[in-house]
Amino acid sequence: MAAAARTEAAPGGGTGIGGTGGRRLRKRLANGWIFLIMVIIAVVMLFPFWYMLDNSFRNQAQFDQQGGHSLAGWTQLFNELPVGSELLNSTIVCAAAILIILAVSTTAGFAFAKLRYRGSGMVFLLVVAALMVPLQSIIIPEYVNLAKFGLINSYFGAVLVYAALGTPFATFLMATYYRGISDELIEAAVMDGLGYERTFLSIALPLSLPAIATVTVLQFIQIWDDLLVGLLFLPPGQRTITVGLAALSAGRTTSIPVLMAGSFISAVPAIVVYLIFQRHLIKGLTLGMGK
């Protein structure tokens, strides 16, 4: 690779027709090398997914020998893990938390961008600074507080914690987006007698659909994939699929093919969302620059 690149870029290509032809050939050769390296990296990145799928269609004996396939992993999975209800729990928790995040971050983002009041800059900074609080630093008081209010026997506690964790970044993202909308447009709507609240609902909110999509996709993947909050704040019957899977593996008695089948099925929804909304995910990552 290095050698090919070096000769390719070497000066003095202008020695007639033969020279430029050689240069093009070397360029093509270098691209061939790059393509090969990218294929190898792709294999490294895709290997775990193939591994999960391949080994989920085995029983423990077939897994140990790494030979033969059967449906054992999948049939056992549905006996050992309430897959359907845990997928539903994941969906409910994600949807509820995302709704709260969107409700508070669109309104606050609009206020911080377009309805600035004295001290709003400081308040905005306070909200965004909460990004720095690691979940582990507050998890113990949070757990005790929510237990006190009886919120860890249902979805509520986990939903609230997820909503709180997602709000700072979502608010930052929405405020950045609303700042790009012209003040004149907002002022004109207000002058027309819509009032600030109605202007937000019928003018600003529809305009911010791309940012809303970004927040939704980022948060969906984050919450769907989370373990710690779900592990502590959800009762066993309301466990999400990710938590259920981790609990199953912690037992260390479950057969590997079952865990592979569980891993695969828990990963599929987030992967599908990723494949469809990839653009929004990348936008959110690189705009706010936070995972």
Place this chain on the structure above:
Amino acid sequence: MTATEVGRPQAAAPARRPVRSKLARRRRRAGILLSLPAVAVVVALLGVPIGQAVYYSMTNWNGITATWIGPSTYSTALTDPIFWRVIQNNGLLLLAIPFAIGIPLVIAALLNEHVRGWRFFRSVYFLPTAVSWVVIGMVALQFFALNGSLNHFLGDVGLGSVKTNALAGQGTALLALAITFIWSMLGTNTIIFLTGMATLDPTVTEAARVDGLTRWQIFFRVTLPLLRRFIQFSFVITVISAFSALFSLIFVMTGGGPGLGTTTLEFFIYQSGFAQSQFGTGALYGIILFVIMIVVGLVQLRLIRSEDGEGW
């Protein structure tokens, strides 16, 4: 009052003042009203608990009753050899950072050559970002197991003698954890650098090429310096991830073991609080983690603010 006037269209006739100030009042009220829910959520569920954590870190607390001890809890904790064993693991994990940044830089540079199929490869490399640490840990566990893929592969290429049960040794278990971490950060960091490279002016590298610089010289002398901001940013999120996002991976892969071999500070907080019911000690370690994050986060805040208002 003057603050609310910022960014308004100018040249308002004096006659319209009353209307304007009435509007300004309503606008102020709407602003406070609309920002209130977000502030309430953040204060109640993030602000208050961090304050409580500071208070309880100086107590002996089991979740129900707390007895005040005072700041001496910190000197007690900071002289505990177990704490330093845990911090050592965090320090060793930092050694993974150059790889978690360097490899994606090279991958991004290759993708940026835009050879056939680069968009497809970009999607593939970014895929682990969508997958939970639980799932990644589950596969990594099998990969590094004694009868796992790694040892099979080593056997196939004639290195059967170095076959190891990586997760059974303290040092090798942490190495396995670090390798898994690097693997799953590849996509995120590659995307960041690729975005950075897309912002570069192609005429600059073209000029360097005309000046006779080789591909590698261009990469190191021209591209890298121009990407500084993106590298800083990726450094910050990689450190934050290494210190506060690996709970699930450790939980699934090693459970913090063997011994304290893979117990990092964030995992230690969980164990102190929920496995040993020492809520006060757990809160204290939480505060220490928070302080570390503030130091890293101040860098991030500076980057975010320099990014403000650009992008969309």
